[in-house]
Amino acid sequence: MTASLRVRNFRLFALGQLASVTGTWMMFTAQDWLVLRMTGNSAAALGVVTAAQFTPVLLLTLVGGGLADRLDKRRLLMAANTASGLLALALALAVLSGRAQLWHIIACAVGIGLVNAVEIPARMSFISELVDADLVPNASALSAAYFNSARVLGPATAGLLISTVDVAGVMLLNAASYLATVAGLRSMRPAELHRADGRPVRAGVVEGLRYVAGRSDLLLPLALTAVVNLVGFNFQVTLPLLARTVFRTGASAFGLLTAAMAAGALLAALATTLRRGRPRERTVLVAAVAFAVLVTLSGLAPTFTTALLCLGLTGCAMVAFAQSANHRVQLGSDPAYRGRVMALYTLISQGTTPFGALLTGWLADRTGARGALCVSGVVCLAAALAALVLSSAGRGQKTPTAPTRVASGQR
Template sequence: MRQQLASTFESLKVRNYRLFASGQVVSLVGRWMQIIAIDWLVLEMSGDSGTALGFVMAIQFLPVLMLSLVGGKLADRYDKRRLLLVANIMWLILSTMLATMVVSGLATLWHIFVFAGLLGVVNALETPVRQSFVSEMVEPKLLPNALALSAATFNAARIIGPAVAGGLIALFGSGTVIAINAVAYLAPLVCLLMMASDQLHRAKTKPTDTRISEGLRYTARRPDLLLPLALMFVIGGLGFNFPITLALLAKTVFNTGPETFGILTTMLAAGALVGALASSKRRERPSSHVVMGAAAMFGILEIVVAFSPTFWAACLLLLPTGFFMIYVAQAANQRVQLGVAPQFRGRVMALYILVFLGSTPVFAPLIGWLGEVVGPRSGLWIGGVAGLLAAITAFAVRCRKRDVQISVNLRPRPQVRLIEPERPTPAEQPA
């Protein structure tokens, strides 16, 4: 048991990564508290409008469409640690200003939209830098474990943040929660400053050509990268809209308050944390079948959650849904990160962030609108159906590319067998 735990948390033996993870868990708890606070604030100001909730979510993620590739270019060209310091300082300033306006009673709905957009700009530039920075803190053999632990840190924050936010919003209001988040940004700043630069695994020379177009061409030549990117575009855009779908479920279906919304989000994040820890045992690049299988399971479970008859049934079903939510995201992330050349990592990860988070502003307003017109449960089952169909389509395309035929022999009994071509296609190799 002790050996298994040591293997699960192996990357924490590295001082720089330990500092990074410590700062992230504090700031991410605060950030998730702020997300819940902003979502609830928008519902209160808009009269429980699902469209307004979808709009504020779209504004937060719209900059990803425009700026994430720029963030990837910056990550490949400049010092990632310094870029992260600047990003956290900007978050600290913006959250302090927003908290001041909300607490003083000066904030209106359009103020929330503006600050959501500004926070989204910083997030669009910071995320690809942070994702690619993990590879500089640990040696290559520890990278799968470090990526999984980063996801576990993220989901530990998703458990603690919403649970704490729900109670604090009920007691003190959304402004206090946003103020706490502003203070939390001091933690990653201190931890980044404490890192030892000489212990980072940096490339000896920076790439001379960091054009975005080169990164796009590199990815276009790699079908093994395109498959997880395409899957995460669909699943991220239609299936991962839980701040909208669970908020509507709590407030309009189960007729409860912010603390119940926090419980639903916490149950989802608890399952996600287990999924992240399960992914941490992986020591090699996951196959495309792992990615597709996890996507299919997530789609099925999200459909089941959509038709939960009671609040507690929804809570229980959100546990396995959260597990496969992070399992598919981690498998796709690791398949991309562990298959890309180091000089392209920042730009390819920016593309991953673009399709994963950038699809949110495209679909979030639609999910919010469907929640009002079709029903508050529709966002969940539509997202589930989309994820399941995406996985099935990816499997069919992969079989066709590899010239694999599926036949059913009904005699003497039903039997499914795969017929491979005489000359099998060579295994995918990173360029």
């Protein structure tokens, strides 16, 4: 499970990311709580803030993927994490001054979204430079494991800290956490990175899209990822509403709901570290069906305890689907296009979030948090079953197999 951690550069990367992603999830929890406190539990306001954070990803992540293919990913990540830390610090100071308004939160969300449009494709494609080609699936799964460890630690810690140091203290801790990521990146040995022999001069967006369009084995998981992320992955809107409006609980219980889901996600992430190759298409589709069913059951959960159990299983299915789709796309891509392919994956998986957040907020205002979860589950199930039909119809047609090995030449 931990083979990639024997590689010094990956170990530094993982430890730094664990600190910074934990801080980020603490920030998200504090931010969502602050928005609800400011607006009297407005789901629409929460949706607007979430949309503001992810709209830049929708608009600019393909450009970010081109930058990741052209530029030094390590330096790009150092700059992006420094910018994120400064944005978190600015919002924390605004809250501490007592002058913070909703537009301050929206402006910070837009800034973080701009940074993420560059940082996410660079980070995802950087993994293939940190380890040998045969360790890329393990390193990618471990990355999901530390991400979901942070999703356990972050919201649970933030829920407890909000009652003692308030949201501003949580935001300050998040700003400080980015120092660990930058320090880890600076401490790496560039000579030990597994870089391709040369970088493309232009790395055009259109060229990357043409490459994906000619790969039918990439198109189906990307299309299913688009639907599931648009409709199903909107828990940053539904979970705070579930805590406040359905179960009538406080910040600590909200943290528990999020942590339960993240705990299930962590178990799935650890299980995927055993993967040693590209997953089959059917693995992706079965995981999508399981996720859709469990989201629906979470919306129907009658008690807080039942909701914790259902959300834990939902988190497990969510990461099982996300990781299998990610690995099928990433490990099927040519290294020369990997930054742009993962940028497209990011665009689909996160760029749809503004629309999903607004749609879920609108739906939750009319049907409640339970209704929003149930509707999303039914739509995801329909999409997964349709993908199964398409996959069965297309079985027997040979799909091209792209090289998955990363060139070992060093710059």
